[in-house]
Amino acid sequence: MLTSNRFSVFLFLFCIVCDQCYSIIPDYIQVCKRDPETINECVRDSIEQLRSKLVKGIPELNVPSLDPFYISEISPPLGKNMRALQAVGKDIKVSGAGNFTIKSIFVDLEKMTVRARVRFPRLHFEGKYKVDIQFLVLPIRGEGTLVADAIKCNVDALLRIKTVEKEGVEYIEFTDIDTDITIKDYRIKLQGLFNGDKTLEEATNLALNENKAELMKAAKPFAEKGVASIILDAANKITNMIPYDELFPKA
Ligand SMILES: *[C@@H]1O[C@H](CO)[C@@H](O)[C@H](O)[C@H]1NC(C)=O
Numbered sequence: 001m002l003t004s005n006r007f008s009v010f011l012f013l014f015c016i017v018c019d020q021c022y023s024i025i026p027d028y029i030q031v032c033k034r035d036p037e038t039i040n041e042c043v044r045d046s047i048e049q050l051r052s053k054l055v056k057g058i059p060e061l062n063v064p065s066l067d068p069f070y071i072s073e074i075s076p077p078l079g080k081n082m083r084a085l086q087a088v089g090k091d092i093k094v095s096g097a098g099n100f101t102i103k104s105i106f107v108d109l110e111k112m113t114v115r116a117r118v119r120f121p122r123l124h125f126e127g128k129y130k131v132d133i134q135f136l137v138l139p140i141r142g143e144g145t146l147v148a149d150a151i152k153c154n155v156d157a158l159l160r161i162k163t164v165e166k167e168g169v170e171y172i173e174f175t176d177i178d179t180d181i182t183i184k185d186y187r188i189k190l191q192g193l194f195n196g197d198k199t200l201e202e203a204t205n206l207a208l209n210e211n212k213a214e215l216m217k218a219a220k221p222f223a224e225k226g227v228a229s230i231i232l233d234a235a236n237k238i239t240n241m242i243p244y245d246e247l248f249p250k251a
Helices: 002-022 039-056 198-210 212-239
Strands: 069-074 086-095 101-108 113-135 138-166 169-193
Touching: 039 101, 069 212, 113 169, 113 212, 138 198, 138 212, 169 198, 169 212, 198 212
Parallel strands: none
Antiparallel strands: 069 086, 086 113, 101 113, 113 138, 138 169
């Protein structure tokens, strides 16, 4: 009798303590009630509060820094309409992503989707490239350094979520993402074209900067593929340790 009483007290205390030690939500993550009335604003606020962490990166979750962001290699998705050939970017440093503004965000936990529009006022790229393509009527061939700026980039993203159960606890997982990217303007400079032929290099850079609609169309699948995987990766790393009921407590 006595033992069982003590046991209950112990259990009671254990539960109180454990209630706190159980919560594995890092303090920089603001949770949001599962309430359609408030969830959009709340998630927007949480992302805003997370901005400085995102900018620096979250090493304990293996989330890389957003600003600058480093892309080790990027190539176009296969099967797109570029006539053959190759275009690869390497060791690209992207600055300015931390200056994003969230234009809108809609979280729908019935349909399990998140729809967001994010604006980047300016993204600055520096890195290496290698190309052997046909752009309009111009062959472009070479490898070297690339410097570019993209002005007013809008990213529309649609993320799909599912819940997964791990050891009896429900978690969310972002399963896939569609992105649509539009860019108002850009500047680009490639160095090292045509084995250092400066005349051809200049003519090519001029063509790349004067045929904006065509280049943006060609670059769009690169950018969309790259951004999609960056968002999906970060979203999953940030949320995959937090039980669904804690991340989005029932209203
Ligand atoms: C991002 O914003 C900061 C502060 O306004 C500014 O200094 C920086 O140049 C911006 N980054 C880019 C790439 O425009």
